[in-house]
Amino acid sequence: MIISGKAVKFSDNVDTDVIIPSKYLVLLDPNELARHAMEGLDPGFYEKARRGVILAAGKNFGCGSSREQAPIALKYAGVKCVIAESFARIFYRNAINIGLPVIECENVSGRIADGDELMVDLENGFVKNLTKNATFQATKLPPFIMQILKDGGLIENLRRRLGVK
């Protein structure tokens, strides 16, 4: 899977309360959730993300609550992939389960600037910064996780495995 797009940059410890504030958790429509993505840090995010972006962040991205609405809001807002130095584990699992690719890469803060054109190769585990003409190693996803992403998320993956037509 190859994903490309412009980087939108955030710093360390971006928590799920700023990704999608809890007052919106009563919303069931993913497109409505998306309108409030990252509202806690950048109220203009939705407009920025709509054409499709790659979110680049520092350490511990997605820390805090288990709300799956966080990766859902990002995905439906237009985020095609999240690159971070590390992820909070529940966010990481949730993102994969709903089919939002996530990849760990060292020193994102030093290597990627806001607006850089990026290309991510998930299978082979690298990130290319086209603007800076540099390629970085990233953590390769294990095959069964790659499979969940390829299927489009855990629901589709399970439907296939359980043989649901």
Add this chain to the structure above:
Amino acid sequence: MNITEKILAKASNQKTVSPKEIVEANVDAVMVNDLTGPLAVDSFRKIGAKKVWDPSKIAIVLDHLAPASSEKAAELHKILRKFAEEQGIPGLYDVGEGVCHQVMVEKGYVKPGALIVGADSHTCTYGAFGAFSTGIGSTEAAAVFATGKIWLRVPETIRIDVVGLFHSYVTPKDLILHIIGHIGADGAIYKSIEFTGSAVRRMSVEGRMTLCNMVVEMGAKNGIIEPDETAIKYLRLESAEMVKSDPDAHYEKVLEIDVSSLEPQVACPHSVDNVKPVSDVSDVEIDQAFIGSCTNGRIEDLRLAAQILRGKNVKKGVRLLIIPASRMVYLQALREGLIETLMEAGAVVCNPTCGPCLGGHLGLLAEDEVCISSSNRNFIGRMGSVKAKIYLASPATVAASAVTGKITDPRMLEA
């Protein structure tokens, strides 16, 4: 193997497991609440499974927005009640039963050696009883509803040996805040934290739950304490599987902490690892004080608060909100006369719910307001306005601060 590895090995039918290995484990219980459950129901339907794998192992707790704080919240509750009925799930804990993690323990889902997952990040709380428990998302919970299984990466374990005697009015909450300040918000991502040592052995179950509850604030997968008589008694079990770490178990790191010199700690805005001793932040004026949540809304916490507030008054201009973590806690507090003491001091006592802990309802903050809270998170916007400030502390520090109107060392008030 250590206790976490042993539980994961058993749950995945293996003799041994080692860190980084990915296992497929059988789940003993799964929990969803009113904010994560409806999405799980939706995912369950999309998976196309007709029946849940075992209705008796599923708990649904209506706690975050209970009673319904809006029409939309009422809809969420309705979805869950209907699902429980349709699937014959006996464990639907409706409005008023309490915060999910307290309810899970009280209703018998938690046992030593069990593997429990829940669509709530503080599911790690049950490690206090020697269970492996961790938070997952809604779709994963739906997958567990359908299959009873989950994949887990075996975590590396950090052992924390806690020794010494706590000063009076210094609590396990102060200890865990101190540890988080030391390790950092991302210092234990994907890892397990095992608490050992004489101070943990002496600690009440309530205190142990507070410790394990907050390990997720350092990114940890689970927190765990070997089960003992204290834990078994609290659960009212006749017998239990007393799973323990082997003497030669492997740990990534071992830390030792002596609590004898620990003073009350406060996590300052806007991150849980921004921890300072209370003396560094005394004089910060507050508008609201909150005692409750799955971290510190238990009977021991209410006793401590009542002890401090007995015969005193909440400072004019300050709101003190008290929310018992469950119906059982509330009833016990009533029987002990604690509710009366707290109300006489000027506190507002609400029904068991998460309430303001996550900015749901019952005490949100306006712009520039300051709250001191016994809960577990102080992120931007967590309790209302993105311009409000949240300080986290023990129930003793929160109660003392409510009396003076400023962040206060509870030991000063006593003098």
